Amino acid sequence: MNPVAVIGTGQTRHTRARDDASQADLVREAASAALTDAGLRPDDLDAVIISNMELFEGRLHPELWVGEAAYATGRPCLKVATGGTSGTSACIAGFHQAGSGAFDLVLVVGFEKHSEGHTQTGMALTDPFWDRAVASGAVGNFALSISQYMAARGVTERQAAQVAVKARHNAARNPHAHLQMPDLTVEQVLESRMLAHPLRMLDMCPQSDGAAAIVVASAGATRDMATPAAWVHAASTRHDQPYLGDLDRRMATMEALRSAAAEAYSKAAIGDPLSDIDVAEIYEPVTYAELAWYEALGFCPEGEAGRLIDEGITSMEGTLPVNPSGGVLSTNPVGASGVIRVAEAAAQLMGRAGEHQVPGAATALATGYGVYAWSDVIVMRSEEP
């Protein structure tokens, strides 16, 4: 693949219910912001990729209904849907398109408007004979994995609660974020409603309405532009086997993420992730997952994730700030969430992250997560490869 860069990002305001906007309005809001950020006009685009999990809204063919809002009329347009990784997969598809020489400027837009549909019902539509009867949705399945992870690694409910506090405090400095809770305390997290033992309300991501977009440019296209660029140094994606019972000790092992990270780190010459990466935007749908991903992403040896959060190493002031945006724990429009990870990582490298900027960030990590079986790992730098 030839070098490619993200040259513009845009996001909507994310909230529980964006009643002021249709699905198409959200897509246009993010797409238009990304074009403005890149200093481009709609006619400059060569192709468009849309990311959305249509079962959540219950409206078929989102690429048709929101395509014109994404400036896709009259040009190549694809939809990508791979669960929680939809957004990062769509970005990687955009990297491949611009890196193949097929297109110079590709717009990637992800959106979800959970308030308009039935997310729980969409998630229950798994294999009708095998696991639909026991489909307990994301919460019950996370709780099962967490019981294994806690037993394997000895992390505590208090350490998970610290992740919740870090995320919502960071979100308070991000004007786009859904859950902004600058005064949240560990005690409040530990006292929040029990959803599925040991998982509490404030351990979980919200369901948000929102959209996010990036503009991907070929190396050639960036030559003519004055805008700063976040260069893609590695983009790896992995799918594992289909049934959750195939994936051994899901959260503790997370083989798809480990495998994608190993490949991406090798391509991007990252030897020690904790010191080589300046900022990470990782897809953590639940507090305990962030701790598990620290290990899977090599931020620490196995079993030391709790120490990382205890010592503030992943806080805004730490060695490796993780999710300055507030992460998925603060904002989760599923089809957009992966695009948000990439957009936030790119904005950090371009020095455009505002109040949640990590000063001087030169190497950024973005990841996507989908039901333990799907993982995307992206490394970007301010420097061209």
Place this chain on the structure above:
Amino acid sequence: MTGSVSAEMDLTWRYAASAPMRRFLEGVAEGRLEAGRCTGCGRRYLPPRPFCGRCRLAITEWVPVTDRGVLEAWTLVHLPIRDGRSGEMRPSPYGMGLIRLDGADTTLNHYLQLPDGVEPRIGDRVQAVWRPERRGAMDDILHFEVIR
């Protein structure tokens, strides 16, 4: 303006099971469990399927699996959830577990019946409780009970 549209839809799915799943479900109707075994890596798959994703080989062997196993993970769900098969709300709280049946290498996600005051432990032995009238579906097993 925000409005809502309510519609009741009758959704009936057809299901082509594939030969391994068909044999498996016919076994379930008789209270018998079997896993498919990959001749490449030896992994015993439940649900059985035509091929091993790791070895990319066709799975042709069958091995017996018992209706007892080890609890690998558990939770107590407090959220009321609509059962994806029956469409009925499932009363909460209810137990769930990941169970590695004796004879299988994959785990089964299923309901756990917990006696009052008993907190399950990872590593507990569990036993399937079957529906009296079986019909060849996974919910012919109603739930698993912890054996102490």
